[in-house]
Amino acid sequence: MKKYQLMAPGPTPVPSEALLAMAQPMIHHRTPQYEALFAEVRAGLKKLFQTQAEVLPLACTGTGAMEAAVINTLSAGDTVALVRAGKFGDRWLEICKAYGVKVIELTAPFGHTVPAARVAEALAANPHLAAVLTQHSESSTGVLHDVRGYAQATRESAAILIVDAVSSLGIADLPMDAWGVDVVVSGSQKGLMLPPGLGFCALGEKAWAKQKTSTLPKYYFNLAEERKCVVKNEAHFTPAVSIVVGLREVLRMLEQEGIANVFKRHDRLARATRAGVEALGLALFCKATPSPALTAVVAPKGVDGEQVVAAYSQTHNITIAGGQGEMKGKVFRLGHMGYAAEFDVIVALAALEQVLADLGQPVDFGAGVRAAQKIFAEKP
Numbered sequence: 001m002k003k004y005q006l007m008a009p010g011p012t013p014v015p016s017e018a019l020l021a022m023a024q025p026m027i028h029h030r031t032p033q034y035e036a037l038f039a040e041v042r043a044g045l046k047k048l049f050q051t052q053a054e055v056l057p058l059a060c061t062g063t064g065a066m067e068a069a070v071i072n073t074l075s076a077g078d079t080v081a082l083v084r085a086g087k088f089g090d091r092w093l094e095i096c097k098a099y100g101v102k103v104i105e106l107t108a109p110f111g112h113t114v115p116a117a118r119v120a121e122a123l124a125a126n127p128h129l130a131a132v133l134t135q136h137s138e139s140s141t142g143v144l145h146d147v148r149g150y151a152q153a154t155r156e157s158a159a160i161l162i163v164d165a166v167s168s169l170g171i172a173d174l175p176m177d178a179w180g181v182d183v184v185v186s187g188s189q190k191g192l193m194l195p196p197g198l199g200f201c202a203l204g205e206k207a208w209a210k211q212k213t214s215t216l217p218k219y220y221f222n223l224a225e226e227r228k229c230v231v232k233n234e235a236h237f238t239p240a241v242s243i244v245v246g247l248r249e250v251l252r253m254l255e256q257e258g259i260a261n262v263f264k265r266h267d268r269l270a271r272a273t274r275a276g277v278e279a280l281g282l283a284l285f286c287k288a289t290p291s292p293a294l295t296a297v298v299a300p301k302g303v304d305g306e307q308v309v310a311a312y313s314q315t316h317n318i319t320i321a322g323g324q325g326e327m328k329g330k331v332f333r334l335g336h337m338g339y340a341a342e343f344d345v346i347v348a349l350a351a352l353e354q355v356l357a358d359l360g361q362p363v364d365f366g367a368g369v370r371a372a373q374k375i376f377a378e379k380p
Contacts, residue, residue: 002317007348009139009294009321010167011189011196012338017253018194018246029241035233037248042233044251048259049184049202050175056226057247058199059240062166062187065199067095068221069162069183070133073207075215076100078130081122081159083114083150087140087324088164092133099216104129110141110327111296113288116149129159130210137168139190140324142286142296142333144172151179160207166190167293169200170254171266171337182207188243190293191266193250193338197240264380266292269336269345272372276349277334279371280356280363285331293337296323299330300361308332311355318351342376 006013027033045055058064074080078101082092085108096103106114106122119132132154136147147163154161160182165174169184170191176184181204188198201223203211211224220237229236254262270292274284277297285296299305309322309332323331334348349368357363 005316005318005344005347007335007344008319009190009333009335009337010187012193012335012340014195014246015193015250015253015339018249021249022195022242022246024245027241027245029235029239034241037245038233038235041244041248041251042230044248044255045200045202048170048251048254049200050259051177051184051202051204053176053202053204054227054230055200055202056223056230057235057239057244058201058221058226059197059238060199061189061196062164062185062199063091064221065166065185065187065201066091066164068199068201068218068223069185070095070099070101071214071216071218071221072201072223073160073162073183073203073210073214074099074101074130075213078102079104079126079128080131080133081106081119081126081129083119083132083134083145084108085112085114085141085143085145086110086135086138087327088135088138088166090325092135092164096133111143111285111287113143113145116146116153119150120153123153123157123159127158129157131160131162133162133164135164135167136174137165137172137291137293139167139291139294139333140296140327142284142291142294144168144289144291146289147174147181148179151181154182155180160210162207167291167337170259170262171293172291173263176202176204180204188247191338192247193253194243194246197243198247263292265341266337268375269340269342270295272342272345272375273334273336273348275375276345276368276372277352279367280349280353285327294333294335296331296333299332300356300359303359303361304329305332307359308355311358312351315355315358316351318348320348345372
């Protein structure tokens with residue numbers, strides 16, 4: 001028997017506190033009991049998103065929250081600028097095309113980023129732009145985009161900034177109000193350490209003004225109707241009750257750790273993973289600011305990245321992730337987000353050493369683990 005380890009960049013392991021809470025008998029969502037639960041969750045989400053705006057939970061995945069952000073703030077025929085440098089940048093593009101929103105693509109090779117200056121140039125050249133859409137953490141490539149710089153560029157324009165924070169919420173600092181980000185969307189299964197099934201949308205005042213003139217079709221994802229219910233500690237439609245119960249436990253855990261400490265923990269895990277990977281002679285796929293959520297690694301020459309993923313699973317009962325789209329076979333990805341600690345990284349790197357040896361690669365056993373341990377030994 002081999003203990004199962006989930007080390008993919010989402011879904012992530014769920015803490016026992018949340019699992020036990022979600023195993024309690026079901027409660028009805030139109031009761032004082034649920035209202036009290038949701039009141040606590042509402043307050044906790046505002047702290048996590050670092051905003052005074054209401055955070056609207058939706059029974060969907062992060063992609064549903066992305067779609068909700070588009071259809072509630074834009075209209076058919078609008079033109080947006082889109083940071084496209086990974087698989088999830090492609091997803092923004094696909095959503096916009098589905099609703100007749102025109103797109104100016106600000107592209108960069110996968111593994112790279114789009115500088116904030118290019119966003120500012122696009123806004124200056126196209127004053128009619130309705131929005132700028134981006135990821136914060138592009139989990140397909142391991143890159144962290146400069147959302148703060150993008151926000152500075154959009155702040156004085158008519159455009160709103162819509163940010164996919166699915167793989168950065170509760171992992172990398174994203175102070176929505178302080179940076180002036182207009183829309184932040186996320187999901188439950190990464191930094192929030194929960195099963196998939198909850199999406200989140202937070203809209204600032206500038207975005208709510210856009211919502212009033214938005215003409216794209218919306219029913220289930222009508223955020224104006226949802227907000228009317230949320231301010232009364234209710235849900236417009238049936239919520240994912242059990243996941244909301246787990247969310248309360250997770251928010252308590254994050255509050256106890258302290259959000260600044262949560263960001264520091266993820267930064268240490270990420271730096272240790274990168275050090276370990278490079279000590280084994282492997283290259284990082286990210287050529288820009290790396291995301292603290294995951295590490296994307298270039299597969300060794302002559303080795304298909306999917307072989308690495310399969311070896312982790314078959315030999316060690318560890319789930320990691322491969323490349324997506326054009327990166328399939330070229331990279332493999334190690335998650336270190338959410339319910340993750342130092343020895344999870346040690347396990348992932350120790351297994352990587354064995355996987356590489358099994359695939360016929362030269363390995364200096366202990367080099368990856370040693371490099372990570374040196375990071376963990378650093379004094380704060």
